[in-house]
Amino acid sequence: MAIGRTCVAKNFGEVKADVLMRIMGGEWPPGSLIPNEQDLAVEYGVARATVNRAMRELVDEGIVERKRKAGTRVRQSPVRQARIAIPLVRNEIIELGSVYRYALVRSEILVPPDWRRAQMNLKPETEVLHLVALHFADGRPYQLEDRWINLDATPTARTVDFSVVSPNEWLVTQVPFSSVEISFSATSADPEQALMLCCEPRDALFRVERQTTWQGETVTYVNLVYHRDHRMTTSY
Amino acid sequence: MAIGRTCVAKNFGEVKADVLMRIMGGEWPPGSLIPNEQDLAVEYGVARATVNRAMRELVDEGIVERKRKAGTRVRQSPVRQARIAIPLVRNEIIELGSVYRYALVRSEILVPPDWRRAQMNLKPETEVLHLVALHFADGRPYQLEDRWINLDATPTARTVDFSVVSPNEWLVTQVPFSSVEISFSATSADPEQALMLCCEPRDALFRVERQTTWQGETVTYVNLVYHRDHRMTTSY
């Protein structure tokens, strides 16, 4: 298909696949210009809108760049972007084929220390619910959850029994759509974390932090730590 | 707009934004059914294709789920995916406003140990180029790169002077489009890593592993480690 020219495609998927193959095959090297939509439409025997759909997806995947008048170019260094799935811990564990268990470690209502209040951008004297919980896979600690919930934003959290429902699962039913900032990093186990995760103090841990904002107000901040060998993986 | 009904939209962006607003406003709670494309098209005064485009993007962003015949539903637990950009280290550092410097630490051609050969899925006796390099930001070690290049797949790598060009930047010019598997995790600094990154042995490090495959053959495997406070961040 790639070399023979005048090949026909029936849909945008085939157009996209063929263009991609021609790029990978070296026909259109990085930085080079691809024929315009009209020409490609004629070549593939499809409507221009179909070519457009194919090319839009290639832009979305970071393969090509398009500019009006300038045309479509193969990216020099493809902006590699990974999509990472963020499942509920429960599902993450079940899909590993392990048995899931949840345990609440600590639950307290308090006015947070200044550094936490500043980080969550809360008004002074705002009360928060601070929860520490463990998620087990086959009886072994898998994830340690350290969560802070803004009680101004989610007052009903006061009355929920988090020894039964895990905070994450309850929250997704309460705060359906919001903007989220996630970050990944590494951290060293402090003595308390080491006890709960059954590792040594100072051991490396994999950390995910997530801050959820709804209408400009921080709803919850959570710090999740995993054993150091925990991997978040993705392909593209 | 959200409540008043019979509002008009001019393009798919407005349709998408309005639908999103109605979802966030609670008009269509999680799990509920959204009107079908034809009805929405009439309501917004646009063509069905326009509504379709808007809804497809909402699917793409993990906001709604669609099934033929069953219709469009607001997802129970919304966003399950984050997009992470993966820039070249050089650009990553420059965008921090820091001065970038690169240094090659070690370069050797060898037949890899069995475990590495197995991991990279190489034929026995395949030679690889093993490189260790450091990337500095403002003179301080920022990233330690430990790379293995399959010389069968990329024979020209033998003749490149990697004390001048960093392996990553050279490779993107050679192996333009390929499939990649990335994973993130934490690890503990071994004594050599500690020396190079100016930290203590056993300190937590943030690790990114990347394996690049081209036409079924592993081209390169790289292990990148950062100081533990390095964050990969994304929003949605």
Place this chain on the structure above:
DNA sequence: GAGTGGTCTAGACCACGCA
């Protein structure tokens, strides 16, 4: 079987950005 989303078409107009 019938209703829904998935896609294609042919044509049109617009917006950007280079000359």
Place this chain on the structure above:
DNA sequence: GCGTGGTCTAGACCACTCG
């Protein structure tokens, strides 16, 4: 100015899947 991509339209047919 003018060529390119960006989008919309109106209509059509298809494919899936639910009841």
